[in-house]
Amino acid sequence: MDRKEMVDYEAGRVSALSAPATPGTPTPLFSGQARVDSSLSYDRKSMSMQRCKCLPVDAPSFGSPPMCFTDFPTPDVSLTRKLGAEFVGTFILIFAATAAPIVNQKYNGAETLIGNAASAGLAVMIVILSTGHISGAHLNPSLTIAFAALRHFPWIQVPAYIAAQVSASVCASFALKVVFHPFLAGGVTIPSVSDGQAFALEFLITFNLLFVVTAVATDTRAVGELAGIAVGATVMVNILVAGPSSGASMNPVRTLGPAIAAGHYKSVWIYMVAPTLGALTGAAVYTLVKIQGEEGENPRPVRSFRR
Template structure:
């Protein structure tokens, strides 16, 4: 009698030169690296509805919503504190930070937040990003209000903390169009730089072929680049809560609508453009590769109609 033994599965081939971040698994910026199912209906609920009933077909999260909101609050607090402190210090000490320093404060703030909380909450720290990902079905709509509430409250808390530390220099951290810059110019600039930001963020956060572990570096570098380009014109907010919190603390709401509307439209457009142009062959074949990752990606949970 012949006994057949199952040969062990081949190990994942080592990345040439070794992984860039050994042992780190960053689930940056997105609820799932796979897109939300596009069944045309809603999401299944398995507790009190029939099996095929739907309200929303979302995968069960491996982290509780409370912990996600906690991580989102802390991450947003860190980002707003750092991104706003740079311009305030620049104002208080007569240009000590310079534009490069202000760009570094925001870019490095984004990077460390993504690397530290991306695997918990996705490290959105930006309502425009949350809305854009939900609109493109990379994030469940049912969690959007809670995420935005955490982001807004963290922004206001960070801004009042800065007010307590640096008063009366908080006006340096408020994002308003620079002198000589029209409302239309500021609006278009915020739209374009947020488009760029979300194009990059969608690539590294939702495409399974992208290097997910480098999301923090890629997005942080994009933020720095955008501030170097637009910091002297519109203030380079790219984030409604980057403007809202300091505006509330300083009592300066001048042209605030620009920084609420333009980034949101730019974010949705940037995420949509990448979603349209990306190659979908891997997703259609059911494969899910992740660069510099060990282990298999989790399977997506699709409702029955998604398979037809």
């Protein structure tokens, strides 16, 4: 019997030395065995490599992994595409929501309040359904800030999103100025009540909007497929309630763009501050009352807004 045995592998030739067999000792079936790692050890290695290596912020319960500052899913869409979709979506929303009151003014009430509400609500719905899977379809700086504050959206992308939203609002407003001059003033949100009443209305209706948006966007038990319909319907209801009083902006860029194009800045601070505070409060309240993972049924996948 030879002292050396040669074992051929597909990747090459591997030689292994074996000691001479002792009389009475059975010969091994494989004298040159290579070490094969088990699936269990592979899983352990992969689990150790996936541990969080960033600064921990909190741990909800004992034994659960900590939440990190960088604990956001890896984006599957580039920021440039997100900003492009956010710009186009905001442009469509501001164009539709501002054009309806302008047409109403130009043609002596042809649109009516219901028409104004339907125009804005339907615009929100179609934009969410068409661009929600790309950018999340925020369309609203107050929503972007609220989601970032509650850690549903990375802060690092907030300035870029707000810049896209503001620029889209200004572009849409100047496009309307060219088309409907000199009736652009009809699309400016100016309160017909006192500043305090207008502030309260804008706060409350934005609270309602972000309560619904947070439900369909962050709660996996909500019917995410109907997010566009739910948010669009909420916008319509809010305009029917507050449209004649405060203009039912719910969105700083809904007021800012037309104000810049028309040169009307009366009480513009209300529409910058009240929607942002209402958005933060509405999103926070839903987060507090949301059913936790162990309390309800099996969750569904998260749909949109959180891009």
